[in-house]
Amino acid sequence: MDRPGIIAENVGVRFGGFRALNRIDLEITPGNLHSIIGPNGAGKTTLFNVLTGRLQPSEGHVRLGVRDITRMAAHGRVHLGIARSFQVTNIFHNLTVAENIRLAVQAVRRAESWTFWRGVNPDLNVEEILAATGLQARAADRAGTLSHGAQRALEIGMALGSDPRYVFLDEPLAGVSIDDIHRIKNLIRSLTPRRTVVLIEHNMRVVLDISDRITVLAQGEAIAEGTPADIRANPLVRAAYLGASV
Numbered sequence: 001m002d003r004p005g006i007i008a009e010n011v012g013v014r015f016g017g018f019r020a021l022n023r024i025d026l027e028i029t030p031g032n033l034h035s036i037i038g039p040n041g042a043g044k045t046t047l048f049n050v051l052t053g054r055l056q057p058s059e060g061h062v063r064l065g066v067r068d069i070t071r072m073a074a075h076g077r078v079h080l081g082i083a084r085s086f087q088v089t090n091i092f093h094n095l096t097v098a099e100n101i102r103l104a105v106q107a108v109r110r111a112e113s114w115t116f117w118r119g120v121n122p123d124l125n126v127e128e129i130l131a132a133t134g135l136q137a138r139a140a141d142r143a144g145t146l147s148h149g150a151q152r153a154l155e156i157g158m159a160l161g162s163d164p165r166y167v168f169l170d171e172p173l174a175g176v177s178i179d180d181i182h183r184i185k186n187l188i189r190s191l192t193p194r195r196t197v198v199l200i201e202h203n204m205r206v207v208l209d210i211s212d213r214i215t216v217l218a219q220g221e222a223i224a225e226g227t228p229a230d231i232r233a234n235p236l237v238r239a240a241y242l243g244a245s246v
Ligand SMILES: Nc1ncnc2c1ncn2[C@@H]1O[C@H](COP(=O)(O)OP(=O)(O)O)[C@@H](O)[C@H]1O
Pocket: 015, 020, 038, 039, 040, 041, 042, 043, 044, 045, 046, 047
């Protein structure tokens, strides 16, 4: 299949005696924007780590379509089109915006020449990423001079350096000012349907507005999954997470 889904089957993660994830079944449909929400400590980042290959689950499997990738390391998954932007910023503040993006693109091109891997679209160059992220006018500015929101846009742009089919974003709106939220929200939404986006985000207004599917985690369990309308109406979710006001 050209664009397989990412599937978690009965995934469990234990840290010593503590169960961070328990029996998670999840399917990320290609082209969707699929959000993972839940209170702090629910296991959202741990699930990202399992899906992107930074962490091996204690139980269960991760598949890309029919292919079992449970034991495949993160760099192997990048070659399957799975990329991740990190909560902790990877930006080089003293380099320009364009130089940061060029580094992200070159990191993949180098890997490509070693492995003869042909997954990278050679047309997806620095200019294209600048255009996609709305950062053209800032291309020659040092990254350190950007607003926090523009830096988050740059991080997303760097995650696009490998021309990924699957983009994992962990709290891309954290610390972003109200003025910049709209722009980052539109940027995230614009990645689909060409790319599949998996999003962890606390801003419920944004999540309910832009998601195709939402999975709700609480204490390591998936307590609900559905469309934004389903999630908004789910009494279990309201009790566990949303509060009566949403
Ligand atoms: N490497 C680790 N070792 C031990 N406990 C961890 C580790 N990573 C996460 N945890 C614990 O697992 C739980 C889920 O963490 P995390 O996935 O970061 O939650 P979330 O991203 O939803 O806030 C938390 O209680 C956290 O303290």
